[in-house]
Amino acid sequence: MTTYRFVVKVNKSSEGLMKQKDIRVLVIDDEKDFANTLAQRLKLRNLKVNTAYDGEQALIKLKGEEQDVVVLDLKMPGMHGMEVLQEIKKTYPNMQVIVLTGHGTEADEEEVKRLGGFSFLNKPADIDTLEYKIKAAFKEKVDRTLSASTFADNNQ
């Protein structure tokens, strides 16, 4: 009798886990009109979107409800975007941050990378590009969370 063995590989990657309507996005920008309009556009693309109009407010919102991806302006009154980025990566290392700024320099872009930012876009950005980056950032977050939990499982 011949025995056939089928090996079904379960791909424990983010692909199967990703649903756009589950992606929580926080848009942080001091230009309220911009933040609100962008949030509306992203909601129409089935993302769960919140807004904050300065860094301090954003960090309070994040304490209340963790997000998957943050879209962050740099030049804001009070706390600068770089400080916000630093704080987010310190407190929520897996949360992904996309910087969207109207005034970014090459040095800013370098600094964003150094601080662990996921991506750097200039305003006004193409909405499809932003949506693509948000999905990629979410995938990165899920992958990181999964590999962290796999590492923890293997060490038990």
Place this chain on the structure above:
Amino acid sequence: MENKGERDLRLLQLRFIGKILAGFTHESKNYIAIVKESAGLIGDMIQLGKKSGDEPDAYLEIIHSIEEQIEKATDLFRYLNRFSHRMDTELCTFNVNETLEELIALLTRFANQKKISLEKDFQQDIPSITNNPSLLQLLVFHFLEEQLTGLDKNSSLILNTSLSNGLVVVKIMIKGNYLEAESEKKPGTDNKIHVYIIDQLGGTIIKENDLISISLPVLLS
């Protein structure tokens, strides 16, 4: 060859123009970004939105927001244009209030970034003066920039104008606390360049605690 005073003045003027242009381009980019997103939102609503019958009102609201952004941008362009033309001639007759109003409009963004309010309190019937408007803006900018660097958030800077003893007086009133690192330097530390500019304007400067007072003759002799 330029002397040191002239050289310092030119450097300060370049920094001034650079700062104004940086603020202007940033602000303009913001307006354009909002217009772009608003137009995009209308497109999204047509292509992706669920039909509910409320669309016309929503479209009108977005169109109104676009018009508002265009109006704000137009005001900013007008201020920058007037500011640029201040440099056309070294001596002309001008309204000090208008000159300062333009400066406030172009510097408000920097003040907002620091959470410092920039306010005006102008005497409306002061006479026009004959002098160098660009140099006056530079002097006031220099003082404001020092204060914007030194003051802590929630402070305010009030630009006041009045006519006193036949002189037009511009006062910068400072309300608030200085950041710790800056507290030793208040107010107006770079005296040499101030003296150089005020000499050219034929006026005087008095600095007291929390007040800088610039007096200018109506006619430059």
